[in-house]
Amino acid sequence: MPAPMKTARRSLLVTxxxxxxxxxxxxxxLAAPKPTPSPSxxxxxxxxxxxxxxxxxxxxxxxxxxxxxxxPKDLSARSWIISDAESGDVLASNNAHxxxxxxxxxxxxxxxxxxxxxxKTMKHxxxxxxxxxxxxxxxxxxxxxxxxxxxxxxxxxxxLRSGNDAVHVLSAMNDGVADTVKxxxxxxxxxxxxxxNVVSPDGYDAPEQVSxxxxxxxxxxxxxxxxxxxxxxxxxxxKFPGKTTKNKKGKTVRETFEIQNTNRLLxxxxxxxxYRGIAGVKNGNTTNAGSTFTGVAERNGKVLLVTVMNPEKxxxxxxxxxxxxxxxxxxxxxxxxxxxxELVPPKSAAQAGAQPGxxxxxEAGGAGDSEASAKPVTGAAAESxxxxxxxxxxxxxxxxxxxxxxxxxxxxxxxxxxxxxxxxRP
Numbered sequence: 190m191p192a193p194m195k196t197a198r199r200s201l202l203v204t205x206x207x208x209x210x211x212x213x214x215x216x217x218x219l220a221a222p223k224p225t226p227s228p229s230x231x232x233x234x235x236x237x238x239x240x241x242x243x244x245x246x247x248x249x250x251x252x253x254x255x256x257x258x259x260x261p262k263d264l265s266a267r268s269w270i271i272s273d274a275e276s277g278d279v280l281a282s283n284n285a286h287x288x289x290x291x292x293x294x295x296x297x298x299x300x301x302x303x304x305x306x307x308x309k310t311m312k313h314x315x316x317x318x319x320x321x322x323x324x325x326x327x328x329x330x331x332x333x334x335x336x337x338x339x340x341x342x343x344x345x346x347x348x349l350r351s352g353n354d355a356v357h358v359l360s361a362m363n364d365g366v367a368d369t370v371k372x373x374x375x376x377x378x379x380x381x382x383x384x385x386n387v388v389s390p391d392g393y394d395a396p397e398q399v400s401x402x403x404x405x406x407x408x409x410x411x412x413x414x415x416x417x418x419x420x421x422x423x424x425x426x427x428k429f430p431g432k433t434t435k436n437k438k439g440k441t442v443r444e445t446f447e448i449q450n451t452n453r454l455l456x457x458x459x460x461x462x463x464y465r466g467i468a469g470v471k472n473g474n475t476t477n478a479g480s481t482f483t484g485v486a487e488r489n490g491k492v493l494l495v496t497v498m499n500p501e502k503x504x505x506x507x508x509x510x511x512x513x514x515x516x517x518x519x520x521x522x523x524x525x526x527x528x529x530x531e532l533v534p535p536k537s538a539a540q541a542g543a544q545p546g547x548x549x550x551x552e553a554g555g556a557g558d559s560e561a562s563a564k565p566v567t568g569a570a571a572e573s574x575x576x577x578x579x580x581x582x583x584x585x586x587x588x589x590x591x592x593x594x595x596x597x598x599x600x601x602x603x604x605x606x607x608x609x610x611x612x613x614r615p
Contacts, residue, residue, distance in 0.1 A: 239403070240403060254527070261514035264515075266508070268497075269284075270403055270495070271516075280493075281518075287401055290399060291478060294472065300347060315332055316334065330345075332346065350449075351472070377408070426448065429448045466487045466488045468487065480508035495512050
């Protein structure tokens with residue numbers, strides 16, 4: 190065969206192989222891309238528009254008008270959103286649908302998914318396998334193998350100490366981490382939290398594990414429909430079971446130690462005051478996520494939700510300071526500012542045209558909230574062994590009460606029933 194023909198055939202074969210290789214490697218690109226954390230410091234050009242077109246836009250979104258206060262200065266968070274928890278109106282936002290690592294705020298979704306499954310009095314003895322595969326450097330409440338804990342103990346560990354060990358034990362009770370992650374993703378879809386992709390139930394940094402300020406707010410709003418969720422996320426301190434030992438008389442006893450909520454707007458901290466009206470919800474911090482926080486607060490009959498993700502400022506408690514600034518703005522702007530979007534209801538509620546308050550979700554074990562309407566919750570704290578300040582301690586002479594859901598039934602889109610509220614003592 191002449192050399193030119195050999196060269197031409199070799200060139201054709203190389204070209205064909207190259208085209209085949211390109212087609213094979215390019216094929217997965219045609220599939221829907223999996224959500225991944227944004228690698229840059231700028232939000233993506235295209236974000237979800239669930240809840241309204243403006244929520245998919247980059248940068249601050251607010252309808253400034255006469256009488257509406259300007260947004261707080263020096264906000265450094267990559268993403269934030271402030272909403273009316275009852276009506277669902279989004280008062281203002283910044284990159285609301287930016288998919289970012291959520292850290293332990295993802296535990297809100299874990300709790301909203303798993304909390305109703307087990308009665309709080311149920312007991313579980315921890316096996317070594319229950320504590321397998323917990324991420325290095327995880328926050329822990331101090332659960333020990335071979336010791337027995339109630340479900341109530343475990344949820345205190347999840348909410349107060351953000352204990353990944355407590356999450357893994359509850360996941361083991363729920364047929365394992367894999368099944369729990371699957372259920373969490375299904376529940377996120379039901380809530381229309383479509384920016385969220387769960388890989389680890391505890392929020393520990395993992396590839397492709399993401400959520401958004403919008404989604405975390407939806408999740409918190411759903412969780413707050415549940416009595417036990419409200420109790421746990423607002424508990425300041427509690428006694429937690431330690432190891433089993435024998436006292437000087439040879440009697441077997443169970444040690445206890447105190448745990449405190451890591452939500453600094455609830456407890457206060459050096460240089461940070463307790464936020465007046467705060468009643469939960471959950472904070473988080475990891476290497477990839479930075480600091481994240483979702484909070485709920487009430488003042489003068491107005492209930493607001495704020496989520497802040499990854500402030501760029503490296504100051505101590507910056508995520509709480511920016512959250513407090515947004516709460517302050519929201520309480521001043523409420524009733525004056527026109528919303529830029531809304532918190533959508535769950536798929537099932539939207540499809541069924543559900544009336545507010547008809548499906549309360551109830552406490553763990555399936556009981557509803559109606560029996561607790563308008564009753565103080567501080568007594569429950571004493572029974573459960575919570576710290577002396579009780580459930581969501583009183584601030585400036587106020588005490589927590591539950592308000593009857595009927596007050597919210599008019600002109601509300603999937604409101605918070607019986608939300609914990611503060612009332613001045615007579």
